Amino acid sequence: MAHRIEIALKRGVHDGRGAGVAHRARNFFHLPVTGCASRDVFKVEVDLKPRQVREVQKIFTDPVIARSAVGRLAAPAFDWLVEVGFKPGVTDNLGRTAQEVVTDTIGRALTAQEGVYTGAQYFLKGALTREQAQKLGRDLLANELIQSIRVFSPEEWAVAPVDAEPPVIRDPASVNVHTYDLGGSDADLMKISRDGILSLSLAEMHAIRDYFNRPDVLAARTKLGLPAQPTDVELECLAQTWSEHCKHKIFAARVRYVDEQGREQVIESLFKTFIRAATEKIRQDVDWLVSVFTDNAGIIRFNDTYNVSFKCETHNSPSALDPYGGAITGIVGVNRDPMGTGMGCEMVCNTWGYCFGSPFFAGDLPAGLMHPRRIRDGVHQGVIDGGNQSGIPWTRGFERFDERYLGKPLVYCGTIGKLPRALQGRPSERKEIFPGDAIVMCGGRIGKDGIHGATFSSEELRHESPAQAVQIGDPITQRKMYEFLMEARDLGLYRALTDNGAGGLSSSLGEMSSLCGGAEIDLAKAPLKYEGLQPWEVLLSEAQERMSLAVQPENVDAFLALAKRRDVEANVIGQFTNSGAFMTKHGDRIVGRIELEFLHEGCPRMEIEARWQPPQLAAPAPLRAGNRNRALLGLFGALNVCSKEFKSRQYDGEVKGLSVVKPFVGVHSDMPSDATVMKVEYASHAGIILAEGINPFFSDLDTYAMMASVIDEAVRRVVSVGGKLGQIAGLDNFCWPDPVLSEKTPDGPYKMAQLVRANQALFDVCTAYLVPPISGKDSMKNDSVRGGRKISIPPTVLFSTIAKMDDVRQAVTMHFKQAGDLIYVIGLTQDELGASEFHRWLAAEQGTPAHYGGTVPGLDVPRALATYRAMNAAIEAGLLHSSHTPTLGGLAVACALAALGGDLGAELNLDAAPQSGKLSDDALLFAESNSRFVVTCAPAQATALEAVFAGVPCARVGIVTGGRALKLATAKRTLIEADLDALRKTFKKTLNGI
């Protein structure tokens, strides 16, 4: 029988959780909540003697600050009680820990039928209606997708029976393998695809039908006792393997691109033509590429001992439905990419970045969408918990805000790993598997979590999007698995490994089997969280914290024994073969067989139309000449520029003790660094530099300029701290709205042309800069159709950079260092205000927020290269006291940040800044031209510095002062004279506490 334990804080102990609920209810929901007391509820469904129940209660209760009762603790005075628990089958991390504590307490393992389940109580005070209490439950305290919410009045609570009933699926349904009939009409085929959330197109359904009609296939199936038509195991496996998420069909498609002059070009695959071709071309000039595009993460050489790997992913759709669960899965999921790369990497650091609607959004939200503040809070908390609990420091983070992210937030999570270059005497990046190797799954168990995640994320968000497409990560289970795998790796106990992410076993084993030519698995041997899963669900489940391994037969026993000692689940579920097919059994029964060639190569290629027409975007009316203090403060407080420190401080950035240039720098550690620098090993001064570029706003004018600009930003940030050309690698993450012409997407050809142009720029700039893309990812269906409204994101590319730094002690930071230092502007400022932060601010001021057009920043590659070479030389010579590269808000914002970082004043004459022609004051201040730096040096170094930058646009523009003002002027007038404290206050105020 189940025992209910309620735990509350003692009187006199501050209830931070309850106070936080009351605060948010008042401030975000404007409800008259005057107080909230919170409690924990444990439902212990374990066979216990009365004495053991008391022992468990005692151990669960902190004797200093908490009190508890078995059954019910007397309720405090309240007006409404909201009780929250998990729905059946949802990952309950707290419950899992409680289970282990019970195990330790009673000294025996729990049976499969036993478990501990958790919930929380919120006793609300205040004049609320029942509906308002329910709303708080729904919109603040719980997510109905994964949690149950019950609301009680004091009278109802007084008579309600004590609820110790655990939320469990009691569904030992019999194993059922269903066969699909693909013999019907096209309409029938599409109904099968739609109803099953298979996301298969008609052409793909035809290909599958034709495959099963092949006489040789039929003969092989008959021999094995399989039906002629595909089983659900087979059709689901194909749908998952062929999903946009896994197959990247849009990047592989044949594209007919027509430019604005009607010139036509046929592109055989965007990925091969532009991205991989760029890397192949650069490979001839750099010698540190180890493994690119073939594994879960790209690998580059770091030094003689280590290689370094990098992968960045997005987890957009799940984060829209369950921000916390989606995001924590995003971060612990991407950790498994380096972990499953080569022979398995050690974790070095994480990166994150999000695109959201404004947390202050006050317009009409389409029904079914969560408020962007709630999404933002949940996403941050998910990645905070995932990263912190995994013991992996964050190094880079950013946020961008635009109303078009209301429908789908973008949640980028990246991980850098390191890998000894050789393990057991062989190159560690090599992946091989031999027939006869055991298939071992290790880590977590399988539940219904995340079924159809891969196919679902390949669709736009609809109202009926499936709840079970959301998984909840468990960092501690993964951490245990990770440490075990590193131990097993160093002992040489396995041959190969890969992670189970989207598509689960179907995806990981499908990929691994192509290394040896086949696999045969028994789905009945996979450990389940609960009964009632059908074979196809076991194959597709995206339950987290799992890796698939190939283990040499002679190592199986040792591998399993070590797993047991480390408290990590590991099971042999089949073996690799060379049969040419992926075979699935359930016990003795064969439930699926797909030939590998068809599985991997049988998906018909898409053909997509792309037609480019430059968009017409009106520009704001120019401002009258005059003082620009108000504009600077407006930009400084704007969501995209303002300080993100409040949330960022909740991420652990220093675990491992290797950070050198941290995400925040300056005398008050409160200004964002251009790039971060960290050591990779304790005993070496060599390290890595990480940075990124992202600018979805430029996409509204031209995605070619957008892509060129974000690559330039990601590169010049690295250069700014001391990174060298020729040592920088890149990572592209494309997030796009659906670019395929259809009834729902009449502007598909334009969006596809935007994609083509971005790829053209990627090839052009990466090859010119010698920055090879080493890995990447695309997410192509970032649209939401709810309440009859379609919201599509602006085309967004995150370009991340990683560079080796030989001596991290040479790193240069962004802030002014001492009064009397000279300030130089390096690089050309041009009349490029289109889609700039200033134009967007000005357009909003003028009441026409969409009119932020103008000239988008261009890129002069030879000039940029000369500039970066000179910067490399200046830093190598130790000439620079500070270096900061302008991004959003141009020179004005850059100078203000550098001044605040040093808490020092500055006086600049912008007439002197290198510029093309005679620029307007506003272009001088706010243009977001590429390839520029604001640097400082000691007066004694001026001559040396000017010599290094000879031939590059470079001018002395001012001096760092000991005062409290930032003064930017031209000969004609003072443009900005701002007090440092006022600037700092504005910079920090917008998102402080939010």
Added chain:
Amino acid sequence: MNPKILIITGYGLNCEAESKHAWTLAGAAPELLHLNDLLAQPARLHDYAGLMFIGGFSYGDHMGSGLAFGARVRHHLRDDLAKFIGEGKLILGVCNGFQIMTKLGLLPGLDNDYFTQQVALMHNDCGAFQNFWVTLRFEDKSPCVFTRGLGLMPLPIRHGEGKVFTLDRELLARLEQLGCAACRYADPATGAATDQFPLNPNGSLNAIAGLCDPTGRVFGLMPHPEAYLFPENHPQWDLQKLRGELPAQGAGLKIFQNAVAFLKSA
């Protein structure tokens, strides 16, 4: 001979690499051992002169930081730990390690009772996990052998539950009287203990950042000395370098060096 230090790993603890490096730099011989391997042979504990409970997120901090790990250790290692302390050996806990030791009762260990929880490490007053640098003041009058002569020291904090708390004012007074409050959050400008956020990141009573037992040989603290082993870990190392004030080593190392000096002289 370099004193042998045992660092327990597993179940979500995650500062093993930097902690091991710290002890190595300080002249000790640290070894990592998974908790389960130690529980399988508890007597192995006695091969060591010092024990460290490292930082991390044992069991995800579920049910309160350190509770689950502490319960496991108490069930299996109680007698061996009592013997270990009785023999005059050293135990250090950092962050989650400090939380585990507090839940176990190893700290503050008043009245020779090392296995009853006496104080709590509660959620920070600000309600969230925080990572930034603070200034610590080490108390001269504390018997703590790890902190002798350290004065003020900048160190990073990285925790959500670091508020030293008890409802028992007499207990708090005894802790102070015995010098168990070995370090406090301080204002770097004055060196005075402070209850002002962010100088005091969690609202700890009496600004306590770390506690030792009355012998001074068992010590735990929330800030991370093992995260300041290199001069370049400091958030303003760039300015220190420009001014010629960059120290030769990270200040956090001194805590480990003190421990090693004590063990070598013992």
